[in-house]
Amino acid sequence: MRKNYDANSDTGSSKAAVLPSTQDSGHRLTLKRRQSLAGWIYIFPAALLIVVMSFYPMIQALILSFKTGVSNNMKWAGVYNYTRLVQDKVFIQALLNTFIYLLIQVPIMLILALILASILNKPSLKCKGLFRTLIFLPCATSLVSYSIIFRTLFAINGYINTVLIHLGILSTGYNFLGHPNSARIVIIIALIWRWTGYNMVFYLSGLQNIDSSVYEAAKLDGASKSQTFWKITVPLLKPMILLTAIMSTNGTLQLFDESVNITSGGPANASITLSHYIYNLSFKYMPNFGYAAAISYVILVIVAVLAFLQMKVGDTRD
Amino acid sequence: MTNQTRKHKNPKDVSVGNYIFLIIVCIISVFPLFWMFVASTNKSVDVVSGTLIPGTYIAENYKKLIAGTNLWTAMWNSFKYSVTLTFFCLVVCSLAGYGFEVYHNKAKDRLFSVILLAMMVPFAATMIPLYQMCSEMGLLNTTAGFILPTISTPFMIMLFRQNSRSFPHDIIEASRIDGLGELQIFLSMYIPTQKSTFAAAMTITFMNAWNSYLWPKVIMLKNDSITMPMLIAGLKSGYVTDYGVLMLAVLFCTLPTVLIFFVLQKQFAQGITGSVK
Structure with a gap:
């Protein structure tokens, strides 16, 4: 209310240019300050929540990672939790799995999304909206839902096995989820199914920002289709590619729902992810918060390093 | 032509x-x-x-499904948690995004880049301290416990901040001259022009809330506070899996988000891409 009054009096004073200029500018300054204060008030709840719900727990987790023991009975353990990591076979397997998913799934998904986006961006394509909606549809299903659908499809008596037996490729059902490599492949297929459309939308919006005259000029200069793709589309989409790469890396390092619900981390932890292992250590086995926190810091460091590397690569290609 | x-x-x-x-x-x-x-x-x-x-x-x-599970309790819980979270998230993040953009100065820009850092923090790294906090404050099995960690997210603040850029500064100046207070400008001038941003934010937040699994799995320990994803995840690990019943439960869990997606798909796509332009 008081601000209203000030805003009024301010315009009043500037209209009446008779007032001394020093007084006027002094008045403006307090008004500016008052507006800036309003800005701070708007920001405050959000900033406070992020500090309390993200940064503070992050520091707590760092402290926890140097401790060992159960809830009220925690003792300092130095770097014991971190040295223990090196000998933990499940941790190494989980780390390895995360990198397998990252190095195989992310590139396939991003390239597929790029190809789909460049086809959907063609001006004379018919039924564009329908294609786009259908390809994006998997993103509307929850992670647990699609994980259970894929688990059921690839079960030993699931639809995929039924079809393979009908086609005569298999004589009895293959236990996809019971073998380490095929279990990992099922997770990769499921991830590609779920996320390709999501990334495609980012590329599509990036492509729509590229002026079509660029392509016409390239055509006049006699550029081939693949030349246009690699020399024009990909460089112009670089910011989007960088963004999707960082998002996918971040997402892959935090995989949880799929590991829990498609393979249950199995067989014998062969397809477990880091987040799944952290959950098991904290809430499934005898709670070991200190050790789990140490692993979570490994994820944090990997996320930071990979994001930094990707940004470096994204910057220097020019 | x-x-x-x-x-x-x-x-x-x-x-x-x-x-x-x-x-x-x-x-x-x-x-x-x-x-x-x-x-x-x-x-x-x-x-x-x-x-x-x-x-x-x-x-x-x-x-068979309603005989074996508390389907409608889980549906209601998921609905209750998601709607509450969406409401608070939109209020807090739209104010913050607007505040960062419209009143921006050096200090606020610096704070914004610090907040963006929180995007990098994996949930696994904050999960255990968050769980301890919630359990100390008696927030286990409650809506408050569900929503608190994700009311304010860097992504949503960024979305509102980027989209506030298209809100002309002249309108703010003109409204001030007309005697509107700062909060009135936000409520009566800004919000009506940002309908598609709000629609996008609503879709994304609601979907994420409805679909979230790890956090509710950590804090919802009572059987009558579970969510739909927890319910269907629990079904699959039963002794005998009845595929028909299981898939019907999955259908119940999927329908709300698919419906919202079909109704708001244009804004949804605009929203997730508008934030990165």
Whole structure:
């Protein structure tokens, strides 16, 4: 209310240019300050929540990672939790799995999304909206839902096995989820199914920002289709590619729902992810918060390093 | 006119191969969902034998589902948690995004880049301290416990901040001259012009809340506070899996988000891409 009054009096004073200029500018300054204060008030709840719900727990987790023991009975353990990591076979397997998913799934998904986006961006394509909606549809299903659908499809008596037996490729059902490599492949297929459309939308919006005259000029200069793709589309989409790469890396390092619900981390932890292992250590086995926190810091460091590397690569290609 | 000439220039812009490729991708995209629907209407035996025709067994599956689980409690919980979270998230993040953009100065810009750092923090790294906090404050099994960690997210603040850029500063100045207070400008001038941003934020937040699994799994320990994803995840690990019943439960969990997606898909796509332009 008081601000209203000030805003009024301010315009009043500037209209009446008779007032001394020093007084006027002094008045403006307090008004500016008052507006800036309003800005701070708007920001405050959000900033406070992020500090309390993200940064503070992050520091707590760092402290926890140097401790060992159960809830009220925690003792300092130095770097014991971190040295223990090196000998933990499940941790190494989980780390390895995360990198397998990252190095195989992310590139396939991003390239597929790029190809789909460049086809959907063609001006004379018919039924564009329908294609786009259908390809994006998997993103509307929850992670647990699609994980259970894929688990059921690839079960030993699931639809995929039924079809393979009908086609005569298999004589009895293959236990996809019971073998380490095929279990990992099922997770990769499921991830590609779920996320390709999501990334495609980012590329599509990036492509729509590229002026079509660029392509016409390239055509006049006699550029081939693949030349246009690699020399024009990909460089112009670089910011989007960088963004999707960082998002996918971040997402892959935090995989949880799929590991829990498609393979249950199995067989014998062969397809477990880091987040799944952290959950098991904290809430499934005898709670070991200190050790789990140490692993979570490994994820944090990997996320930071990979994001930094990707940004470096994204910057220097020019 | 330009459209026509362009069409004329590349008549073979799209090849038959392109269409075949797109159709195959679409079939793969839709098939698991179609199969889920078919399975939910059939007997488990028929699902295993590989039927692709919608059956008539859905009522039986439903009876078994509500006999074996507290389906509607979980549906109501998921709905309650998601709507509450969406409401608070929109209020807090739209104010913050607007505050960062409209009143920006050096200090606020610096704070914003610090907040963006929180995007990098993996949830696994904050989960255990958050759980301890919630349990100390008695927030386990409560809506407050569910929503607190994700009311304010860097992504949502960024979305509102980026989209506030299109809000003309002249309008703010003019409203101030007209005697509107700062909060009134936000409520009566800004919000009505940002309907699509709010729609996008609402869709994304609601979907994320409805679909979240790890956090509710950590804090919802009572059977009557569980969410839909927890319910279906629990079903699959039963001794005998009845595929028809399981897929009907998955259908219940999927329908709300798919419906919202179909209603708001334009804003949804605009929202997630508008934030990165």
